[in-house]
Amino acid sequence: TVILATGGAGRLYVGTTNAYSCTGDGMAMALRAGLPLKDMEMMQFHPTTLAPTGVLITEGCRGEGAYLLNKDGERFLKRYAPNTMELASRDVISRAEQMEIDAGRDVDGNVLLDLRHLGAERIIERLPGSRELSMTFLGVDPIYDPIPVRPGAHYHMGGVATDVWGQTELTGLYASGECACVSVHGANRLGGNALMETITYGKRSGRHAAEWALSHTTVEVPESAERNAERELRALLERADGERPWSIRDELATTMHENFGVFRREHQMAQQGEIVSGLRERYQRVLLEDKGEIFNSDLTQAIELGFLLDLAECMVVAGIERKESRGAHARPDDYPVRDDEKFLKHTIVRLVDGAPQLSWEPVRMTKWEPQERKY
CATH class of the missing domain: 3.50.50.60 (FAD/NAD(P)-binding domain)
Structure with missing residues (x-):
């Protein structure tokens, strides 16, 4: 097994x-x-990550009483989750942050996590790790200055x-x-x-x-599968000219954040599908500088890029067809509410003739029925 x-x-x-x-x-x-x-469309975004590294600042900061502020120093969550404020769930806070950023009430693409009112003693005693991360990766000491944070991809429910x-x-x-x-x-x-x-x-x-x-008896791997894998590796290693993997990978990561991030919009998702298709074509000519067979990280990263492109295509296909907002999948412009009648079901994606094909599967419910979440 x-x-x-x-x-x-x-x-x-x-x-x-x-x-x-x-x-x-x-x-x-x-x-x-x-x-x-x-x-596959269900990618969770964590609301407090450092740019550009993505280093996570723990929710413990907000648990201790930290505030989230926009560039005007306003605790903006009063407009989005007035009862729970900074203790609302990740998706609610990530969307609120993104709306502030999109509205221009940001600081260089971030909002501000403010711990200053907690005092130096409490920060040092209760949140030493968060302080160290902020000082190491941003040069910001939260005792004296707020930490710039933004939503970052955190966990894939799919x-x-x-x-x-x-x-x-x-x-x-x-x-x-x-x-x-x-x-x-x-x-x-x-x-x-x-x-x-x-x-x-x-x-x-x-x-x-x-x-x-x-x-049970051992499941044998077909020799044809091994030969196919060896042939693909040889093709990568023997290619003499083409494009380096990092340029494709960077473009994929940047455009996914822009077009398939906290918010999903039909035209952006369709655009991302075209971008991924173009990147897949470029990937067919991906070039390795390291031709070695021992600890070849260049080869590893090229293979990983192929995996990422496959998954991005699946995510976009599923995201376009889920015409509602549910959990991590938020479509504020065209389908802003949950639609249990049509979409209380799982997306299922398979490769059919080399392309992702979408189907649906019912959600299995036992004791608990879904309800509307309110703050």
């Missing part, structure tokens, strides 16, 4: 809290193997479709953690619940995979 546990795909975006290695490898490999990906034991449609293949979609988070993961997907469902997947392996 094999368990995919490759994490998320935050590196689709120029601003992300994810590690550089979070390029959706497991999701893309499953997709190419003919497996379905579920809810992923490889699995059952509650981590099983995929392919016999002997499991997926667990952020690369999987059970789905325990629906359209909007709550803070801390990633532990449920990693620890609880990771344990279930591991146990089930081990039991399956002990009671």
Whole structure:
């Protein structure tokens, strides 16, 4: 048995809290193997990240009483979540921040996280890590100055479709953690619940995979699959001219942030689909400078770029067809409200003849029925 546990795909975006290695490898490999990906449009944005690094400033700052201010020094959340203010959920605060930024009430594309009123003693005692990050990556000491923050891609609720034991449609293949979609988070993961997907469902997947392996014969990998993979690697390594991967990757990350970020608009999503298509064409001529076969990070990054392009295409296809606002998928201009009658269902994307094909799957509900969330 094999368990995919490759994490998320935050590196689709120029601003992300994810590690550089979070390029959706497991999701893309499953997709190419003919497996379905579920809810790929559901990318969560965290409201307090540092630009341009994407380093996360913990929600503990707001838990301790920090304020979010616009350039005029106004606690702008009174217009968006007047009852909970800075303690509203991530998606609400991220959208509020983005609206302030889009309205020009920003500071160089950021809003301000203000801890100054907490006092030096409390900041040093309760939030030393956040202070250190701010000073290290921005040169800002929150004891004296507010921290510039902006929404950044944080967690992908979508992923490889699995059952509650981590099983995929392919016999002997499991997926667990952020690369999987059970789905325990629906359209909007709550803070801390990633532990449920990693620890609880990771344990279930591991146990089930081990039991399956002990009671079944080995699943052989077809020789043709190995030969195809070797041929693709040789083609990358032997190419003599073309475009370097980083230029394509940078353009993908920048345009995804602009066109498929906190807010989604029909024309921007359609434009992003065209951009991704063009980038995929350019990727066919991607050039490696390192031709070695040992610890070749140039090769690794080129392969990862191919994975990211596959996933971006799936996300855009699903996002365009979900004509409502739900969880992390916000369409403020044309479909600003949730539509349970038409869209209380999962998006399912498969590769058919090399292109993503969308279908829908009903949401399984047991005890709890969905209700409108109000602040």
